[in-house]
Amino acid sequence: MKFTVCAAKPEDCKDIERMIRELGVYEKMPDQVTISHKELERDGFGPDAFYQCLVAEVPEEHKSKDGHTKVGYALFFYTYSTWKGRALYMEDLYVMPEYRGKGIGKALMATVAKVGKEKQCVRLQFAVLDWNKPSLDFYLAKGAEDLTVNEGWHFFRFQGEALDNLVQEAP
Amino acid sequence: MKFTVCAAKPEDCKDIERMIRELGVYEKMPDQVTISHKELERDGFGPDAFYQCLVAEVPEEHKSKDGHTKVGYALFFYTYSTWKGRALYMEDLYVMPEYRGKGIGKALMATVAKVGKEKQCVRLQFAVLDWNKPSLDFYLAKGAEDLTVNEGWHFFRFQGEALDNLVQEAP
Numbered sequence: 091m092k093f094t095v096c097a098a099k100p101e102d103c104k105d106i107e108r109m110i111r112e113l114g115v116y117e118k119m120p121d122q123v124t125i126s127h128k129e130l131e132r133d134g135f136g137p138d139a140f141y142q143c144l145v146a147e148v149p150e151e152h153k154s155k156d157g158h159t160k161v162g163y164a165l166f167f168y169t170y171s172t173w174k175g176r177a178l179y180m181e182d183l184y185v186m187p188e189y190r191g192k193g194i195g196k197a198l199m200a201t202v203a204k205v206g207k208e209k210q211c212v213r214l215q216f217a218v219l220d221w222n223k224p225s226l227d228f229y230l231a232k233g234a235e236d237l238t239v240n241e242g243w244h245f246f247r248f249q250g251e252a253l254d255n256l257v258q259e260a261p
Numbered sequence: 262m263k264f265t266v267c268a269a270k271p272e273d274c275k276d277i278e279r280m281i282r283e284l285g286v287y288e289k290m291p292d293q294v295t296i297s298h299k300e301l302e303r304d305g306f307g308p309d310a311f312y313q314c315l316v317a318e319v320p321e322e323h324k325s326k327d328g329h330t331k332v333g334y335a336l337f338f339y340t341y342s343t344w345k346g347r348a349l350y351m352e353d354l355y356v357m358p359e360y361r362g363k364g365i366g367k368a369l370m371a372t373v374a375k376v377g378k379e380k381q382c383v384r385l386q387f388a389v390l391d392w393n394k395p396s397l398d399f400y401l402a403k404g405a406e407d408l409t410v411n412e413g414w415h416f417f418r419f420q421g422e423a424l425d426n427l428v429q430e431a432p
Contacts, residue, residue, distance in 0.1 A: 095432055110343045119412075122344045129346050137308070141341040167341055170312040172281045172353050173293045174420075175300050179350075182343050200430035203419065207428045213420045214427070220413035233423025237416040241290075242391035244409035245416065248374065249345075249384045252404025256385070257378045259371040261266055 091152055091192050095201050098143035098163070100135055103127040105160035106143060113184045117219060141167045144201055146185065146194045154188060161189040164198040168209065177213035178206040195228070217245065262323055262363050266372050269314035269334070271306055274298040276331035277314060284355045288390060312338045315372055317356065317365045325359060332360040335369040339380065348384035349377040366399070388416065 098106060107127040114123040133140040146162035153159045162185035169179045180202055185195045203214050218225050218236075230236070237243045248256055269277060278298040285294040304311040317333035324330045333356035340350045351373055356366045374385050389396050389407075401407070408414045419427055 114344065119344075125342075125344060125346055133341065133347060140339055140347055165341070165343055167339070168311055169338055169340065169350060170304065170336070170352060171296075172336055173285065173290075173296060175296055176304060176311055179340060181341060196430055197432045200427050201432065203424055203427040204431040207424075212424070213418055214424055215416065215418045217414045218417050220415055226415075229417055232419070232427060234417045234419050235423075237418055238409055239415065243388045243416045244391055244397075244407050245386065245414045246389050246400055246405045247384055247386045247408055248403070248405050252406075253374055253378075253383070253385055255404060256371050256374040259367055260375040261368045261372065 091148060091189075093146050093148045093161070093189075093192070093194055093197070095144050095146050095197050098134065098145045100131045102143070102145050102160060103130040103134070105145065105158065106130055106163055106165070108158075109160070109163050109184050109186070110182065112186065113182060116184075117222075141165055141181065142205070144198055146189075146198055148189065154186060158186070161186045162194045162198055164202050166202050166205075168206075168211070169215070171213055174212050176206075176209060176211045177215060178202060178211045180214060180216040183216070196232075199232075262319060262360075264317050264319045264332070264360075264363070264365055264368070266315050266317050266368050269305065269316045271302045273314075273316050273331060274301040274305070276316070276329065277301055277334055277336070279329075280331070280334055280355050280357070281353065283357065284353060287355075288393075312336055312352070313376070315369055317360075317369055319360065325357060329357070332357045333365045333369055335373050337373050337376075339377075339382070340386070342384055345383050347377075347380060347382045348386060349373065349382045351385060351387040354387070367403075370403075 104127045114120040143165045165182045166180045169177045171177045275298045285291040314336045336353045337351045340348045342348045
């Protein structure tokens with residue numbers, strides 16, 4: 091099946107929001123998704139953008155049963171390793187179920203890597219849920235390393251009241 | 262002990278590189294540190310900066326046994342949650358051993374949180390090694406959540422040959 095991978099435009103944000111919600115359901119945490127396409131529009135474009143996004147699109151004749159032609163996305167941003175320098179973090183990689191197995195996910199991820207390479211990024215990092223075997227297999231087969239298993243890194247987060255309390259302690 | 266927390270300046274990068282190397286030794290992976298102060302100077306300043314950094318400094322009369330007055334740092338950058346929006350990631354938080362237990366680490370972390378709050382960031386994330394009990398205890402006591410334990414998130418990374426191979430697959 092033919093498809094294209096392009097940088098997201100502000101008008102893609104409704105489709106991106108829809109797919110973020112689909113991914114939230116797949117990851118069994120749909121209630122955690124509170125973002126809106128308006129926030130995505132505000133935060134992803136212009137000189138102070140917080141993220142970059144790629145969208146995969148299929149031709150009209152291959153639209154989904156619900157009428158969508160935007161069928162996948164990869165959302166990422168630049169990060170920094172104090173050991174190695176410039177890096178990328180891929181927050182989300184998603185392809186709608188009926189379009190899987192056609193190389194769309196691989197094309198999105200490879201394009202993220204290519205964008206990073208052009209900026210001399212030496213790492214591409216992301217997070218995977220430990221029960222998500224299809225994703226684990228996909229990434230490991232491509233040569234990704236599980237740093238939680240191999241080095242013992244755990245993800246930590248402050249949010250809500252704990253984050254507010256922390257802010258209060260600033261000198 | 263009196264100390265200040267300020268945004269890093271380019272001339273602080275030699276001290277930051279020194280402390281990155283000290284942290285690498287503490288984390289038992291000193292060979293992984295290949296960054297230089299020149300890269301840190303190139304990547305941390307100006308409109309396209311890849312990171313931000315705070316430095317903790319003590320007065321000259323409290324300088325370290327090796328003559329240093331820059332005794333801690335926190336390096337961070339903006340990230341993005343597709344569920345919640347704007348977020349921060351703290352790549353490193355470090356205080357030299359002889360200055361621990363004086364509130365310097367807390368002040369650095371709280372200042373990172375405050376910088377994020379001013380940009381409406383709703384999350385502060387970071388990674389901790391599972392054997393690093395003093396750090397785990399410090400963060401958990403402040404209300405941080407271990408997402409690897411609670412939700413099953415694992416850190417993944419492409420780098421080196423695996424990353425190069427990925428770039429080759431871009432459409």
